[in-house]
Amino acid sequence: MDDSVFISYCVVAGSFLFFQFLFSAVSSRISLKVCNGYKKLSYAKQCEWDSRIVSNVHALIVGSFCLYILVYDDAVNADPIWGDPFQVKMNVAITSGYLVYDLLLFARFWKLMSDPYMVCHHFAVIYAYGYVLNRGVLPYFANFRLISELSTPFVNQRWFFDAINVPRSSRFFVLNGLAMAVVFFIVRIAVIPSYYSQVFATFGTEGYIRLGIGPQVAWIVSCVILDILNVFWMYKILYGFYRVVKSKPGGKPTRNHAD
Template structure:
């Protein structure tokens, strides 16, 4: 996967100069990107993007399932040792594995959206489609199918909240193969850049629960990066993107499907509000930690 992304980036660099030696806008050069996995399509002649890219959805799902069953437990055992293997609670152990899968998904998502992140925002949301964007959507759909199955099969563990999030995410990405708002998939998926910091923060909190010493500097650096990146791309960019998308939908309002338009805007707005809620919780935790450290400082001075 990473080699394909490297080739794609190199193609963009090469295509920024035309045959006459004049530079071409890289934002336009991305149109020349092709799906390197399309040659494996089971339905290469199909006009349906769902069928044309079905192999990528299936391979992606199988990949994340393999990570969940085999790679995640191995990595958790390798990284956390007995702090992972000694866990008796099924939910806690599964959470460790799920966060490893999430980490893989975050890095893969960011890597494959970068080549098309500069697609113009004013493209027709009702008709635009691009081979590379379709691949990005298909790979992401495979992940969210895995996520959905995990939430359904472990409903007693994750509950309605996580299941609803999985369904909403699957719909928002899946509808881009309709195609609808496909050029916005990379611009929304870039929010996954904050996920590694979220996961590291979760791992640290779990280790602290088990009385494992974690370097303070690691916790502080990750915390600062988490809040900075999370606020920048999930809050600032998240709400900005919804504004831009709403404008483009309004411009093509006579072409877009009404129901899908309503659901896309509603779900993404809800996701943004949820991110705002999570960020407010982060701020409360930071304040609580700061107050705790002040109290400790005062008590030490009295002693």
């Protein structure tokens, strides 16, 4: 194992411990102080609340780092398959540690927080990012996928409002729903044509051939799975927003799986 791979896995371990610490020792204490509704939640909802606080912290760290790399990392932008991957590997390592923490959280609280779609998402990402950590390949494309994290805080805020019974017809709920739909569309759906045009542009190049069949399959299969999930979630967001807008003032529509 070379030094860069060793450092990457140290960051994965550190990331896992950091996010686990936030969930176990920090989130609940802060939430009790800043939100009166937190103490009224059931144990199951408190667990999910804490997990979403951690999710927001991860999204802000990784999303910000992602934008920095996209703008300033010339080596990665010049060679999206084999460019110097160090900064991207650090960002991917942070995300990988978070994903391991989150999968273990699902396993521990499956009866309370079961989400098979999110588990599929996590395994697809870890499968693909393993090649980035071990071989340093596809740094541009690996980092580009992380731009999707910028929509996470809005998704979580919608859940927070629901958990403390903020009326779905309230101004804050509707504005957050609108922002969530717009940002989710921009960072997860609107970028699909541009992303795949860049993917297709690499086919047949020397850099692409050097990858070998393993990374090629991991790259393409994981991208397809993630984008199917993104389109599915976009549908749920739009349908949920439609139901909020069409509900009677002060009312709260019956929840279903599209919420």
